[in-house]
């Protein structure tokens with residue numbers, strides 16, 4: 648079966664520094680896959696490669712089996728890939744509603760409208776006219792998720808979505824991800840915390856020093872085994 652997104656022997660980095668070395672990874676339509684690894688191994692650089700914010704130095708990125716000729720800032724969006732970025736990146740001068748509407752800039756049609764986002768996160772409707780950054784960390788994460796969904800993506804990339812959030816909010820957000828997974832959207836979860844990996848995804852890749860060092864099905868490995876592969 649043709650993968651939705653495939654990275655083949657990708658080399659990428661910043662300036663002269665190579666961070667990803669011959670990285671291979673694929674995700675099928677509607678699949679839920681994790682990328683796990685310690686701090687600094689290159690997980691976010693995979694996302695940056697798709698966003699055109701790291702330097703693409705070699706290899707191929709294929710979308711629905713076709714090699715993308717050039718990676719640019721709009722590559723991910725035009726392919727139907729939306730990112731919930733690490734650190735959320737809520738724009739401070741915009742209201743909650745304006746932040747959400749940014750996600751719909753390309754006008755892809757689908758089930759996600761601003762009213763649907765407000766149904767998913769009623770607090771965002773209540774605070775829709777407040778500055779996005781005036782909200783709590785958990786609520787800002789809701790904006791980041793809502794903004795990504797507004798793009799009606801085929802693939803949702805979540806970069807450490809629960810980082811810095813209180814456990815009760817993590818539970819709430821992971822329940823939402825589980826429901827989202829049931830809608831058929833593909834999920835690529837970048838994460839260090841294995842509970843979320845296990846709850847949301849079926850397959851994993853372990854990254855170390857910019858390459859995949861292990862991959863498999865989440866159900867076939869123990870938590871301890873996964874933790875050990877990350878630490879190596």
Ligand SMILES: Nc1ncnc2c1ncn2[C@@H]1O[C@H](COP(=O)(O)OP(=O)(O)OP(=O)(O)O)[C@@H](O)[C@H]1O
Nearest residue numbers: 661664666684685686687688689690691692693733
């Ligand atoms: N904009 C940048 N310019 C130069 N080097 C960078 C840049 N962003 C990241 N790096 C470096 O690239 C390496 C990989 O960083 P990356 O953010 O991809 O790691 P990560 O696995 O996502 O880690 P974390 O979990 O801490 O986010 C690190 O050594 C980091 O310092």
